[in-house]
Amino acid sequence: MAGPLDIVIVEDNDILREELVAFLQRPGWRVRGADCGEQLDALLRERAADIAVLDLNLPFEDGLSIARRLRDALPGIGIVVLTARTLPSDRTRGYGCGVDVYLTKPTNVEELAAVVHNLGRRLRPAADTALVLDLAAGTLSQPGSAPLRLTEGEARLMHALALAPDRRQHSALLADRAGDTEGPLSRENLAVLVCRLRAKLERDLAQGDAIRSVRGYGYRLAPVVRIAPGGSAGAGAGR
Numbered sequence: 001m002a003g004p005l006d007i008v009i010v011e012d013n014d015i016l017r018e019e020l021v022a023f024l025q026r027p028g029w030r031v032r033g034a035d036c037g038e039q040l041d042a043l044l045r046e047r048a049a050d051i052a053v054l055d056l057n058l059p060f061e062d063g064l065s066i067a068r069r070l071r072d073a074l075p076g077i078g079i080v081v082l083t084a085r086t087l088p089s090d091r092t093r094g095y096g097c098g099v100d101v102y103l104t105k106p107t108n109v110e111e112l113a114a115v116v117h118n119l120g121r122r123l124r125p126a127a128d129t130a131l132v133l134d135l136a137a138g139t140l141s142q143p144g145s146a147p148l149r150l151t152e153g154e155a156r157l158m159h160a161l162a163l164a165p166d167r168r169q170h171s172a173l174l175a176d177r178a179g180d181t182e183g184p185l186s187r188e189n190l191a192v193l194v195c196r197l198r199a200k201l202e203r204d205l206a207q208g209d210a211i212r213s214v215r216g217y218g219y220r221l222a223p224v225v226r227i228a229p230g231g232s233a234g235a236g237a238g239r
Contacts (some may be wrong), residue, residue, distance in 0.1 A: 003121045005029040008049045010040050010066065013084070020053070023109045037061035044074075050123055051078035051116055056085055064097045071098025078119040080215065082107060107214075131205070133158050134228040140205070148204045153178050153185070154197045161211070161221035171218040176181050196221060 007029055011017035017033045024031045032049075034040040036059050037191045040052070052070060056063035059213055067079050081094050094102045101115050131142045139147035140156055141188065150158065160177040176184040178193060194211055201207040212220045 005116065006047065006049045006114060007031045007051045007053065008040060008043055009033045009053045010037070010058065010063070011053075011055045012037070013055075020109070020112070024113060025111065027117070029116070034096060035059075037066045048074075049077065049087065051080060051119060053080045053082055053112070053116070055097075056081060056083040056090070062178075064093060065097050067094065072216065076123065078116075078123050080119065082112065089107075089205040130224040130226045131207070132226050132228050133162060134154060135159060135220055136228070140201075140225075141206055142207075145205055148200060150197075150200075153193050154200070156198060157193055158221070158225060159227065161219065162225035162227060164221075167221040167225075168214060169218050169220075174218055 007024055009017055009020045009024070009031065011020065011033065012035045014035070015194075017035065021031045021033045032043050034043055038060065043049070052066075053064055055064040058066070063081065063083065067081065069077060070077055079099045080103065081099050082103050082105060083090070083104045086104045091102045100119055102116065103112065133140050133155070134147070135155055137147070138150050138152070140150055140155075140158060141147040155165055157174060157178040160174055161169055164173075171187065171190060173185075174188045175187065178190065179185045198211050199209040205231050207223055212222055214220050
């Protein structure tokens, strides 16, 4: 996600608005407060926002009216309603006006922060920088780089680490899964394989320190690695 989220809270209760602004600033987001639709418009003229958090019972202009015109004028903006209106019909009208998430008061501020975070991820998805392991082709690649050819053992090792919980695996399991039909690797051969793969990752994909030793346990893979569909470990891998 490029830069911090920009959020506007539209709430006419001064104390609540200030509390929400202060709380949502904690993750490093840029947060402003407005007490009515007119003030919201003024803030949006100064700087665009990613997400608007709206109360519905506002002076001069109802929050649903604001939501409707925001959705028409700014199709990409995220709209969260935070209101005391709890009737199902109110919720239905809200979604009909283009609201993304409808929350009722009292709402836990942690829940509001989680809603804003998830909505922000959908609206401003991060560039996918994950490596892609293609077992059928025996390659590891990342956007903007030529695929890195792997040996069968290297592909099996990368596959085992990529699928491990927290990308962290015990040496004995890695030695077994990176082995071949002749059996598991010895501890020394596993260390050599890891060292060789580290060097390839640093040289060809600029992934220094990609495979980290975990003292007394095994190894952890630092970058996220996705498995390309199809193929099986070892298929098509280079020697």
